[in-house]
Amino acid sequence: MSKHLVVIGDCRNMAEVEDGSVQLVVTSPPYFNVKDYGIDNIGSIDEYDVYLRAMRQVFSECYRILEDGRYCCINVSDVISGESKYPIPSHYVSILQRAGFAYRDDIVWKKPSGVGAKASGGSGKRFGTLIQNPFPMYYYPNNIYEHILIFRKGKFDFKTVSMQEKEKARIDIGEAKRRWSNDIWEMVPEIKNKYNRDTHPAMFPEELPEALIRLYTYPDETVLDPFLGSGTTTKVARQLERNSIGYEINLAYLPIIEEKAGFEGPDPDFRVIIRQNGDMHED
Ligand SMILES: C[S@@+](CC[C@H](N)C(=O)[O-])C[C@H]1O[C@@H](n2cnc3c(N)ncnc32)[C@H](O)[C@@H]1O
Secondary structure, three states: OOOEEEEEOOOOOOOOOOOOOEEEEEEOOOOOOOOOOOOOOHHHOOOHHHHHHHHHHHHHHHHHHEEEEEEEEEEEOOEEEOOEEEOHHHHHHHHHHHHOOEEEEEEEEEOOOOOOOHHHOOHHHOOHHHHHOOOOOOOOOOOOEEEEEEEEOOOOOHHHOOHHHHHHOOOOHHHHHHHHOOOEEEOOOOOOOOOOOOOOOOOOOOHHHHHHHHHHOOOOOEEEEOOOOOOHHHHHHHHOOOEEEEEEOOHHHHHHHHHHHOOOOOOOOEEEEEEEOOEEEEO
16 A cells, blocks of 8 residues: 655755655646745745745755655746746756756657647737737747656666566556657646636646656655645555655645545545644644
8 A cells, every 4th residue: 555645834845754765756846926826835936036046945855855866857837927938947957957966858748739838827829919910020829838857866776676576567668659759748738627626726637747657666666746736646646556745835735635636534544744833743
């Protein structure tokens, strides 16, 4: 049985997690100043430099808690706010390199045309300007992709995994060719459903953590999401028999996380820590 921990608190400090004890980080951080998550959080910081400084703290913590040789995967995109486009993915690359990570890949998550990248400031509707004004200088393309930035801490020692463990996690080659043979992955964004209609505004689709967990961990290992939101990573880790740890700053999302991950009553495999005033107590 896999074990799952949710900490309601600020992931700039992940003191509950021991050094080198996590085998994969998968996350989608709050983009700069575009979504309302209900309370003060890193996404509501309105100075870009201060936002980036906060992310530096989070990813230094991710480096500390990851085991040597393991991956940190970040779903993020540029953000358009007013007249400015913020190149957040590029800045993340420098932040993670400074934290000690090697930059390994940039997977493009391509969304079906017409869906648009709402997370980056309503940028799915930009082409409409040219339709209304079919003249030069009115061109703004719709944004239909996001990044999944892939970083690694040190080098993985393949000798640490037995052939038996490898066989248990064998990846179907037909599926891999269809879904992951190159660095453009086509995935449909999460549509509004019972979890986010009035609750969580920016979930990623389950197939995003599902792919990364299957490609970068073995069963019984631990996946951490510092920005847990509605609990997608917890749900998928549980389905794939991996342990999980998630941080979420907004207590109001806890019932959504519990419902989504299927932990609605007391369960010895599900632990919640709610930090109060910097202190910690168990639920
Ligand atoms: C893009 S959402 C993540 C959504 C998630 N991937 C899902 O599928 O539901 C980012 C989340 O980070 C949370 N957050 C923002 N600042 C935080 C912080 N300092 N510590 C922990 N969580 C934070 C927000 O409340 C929001 O729920």
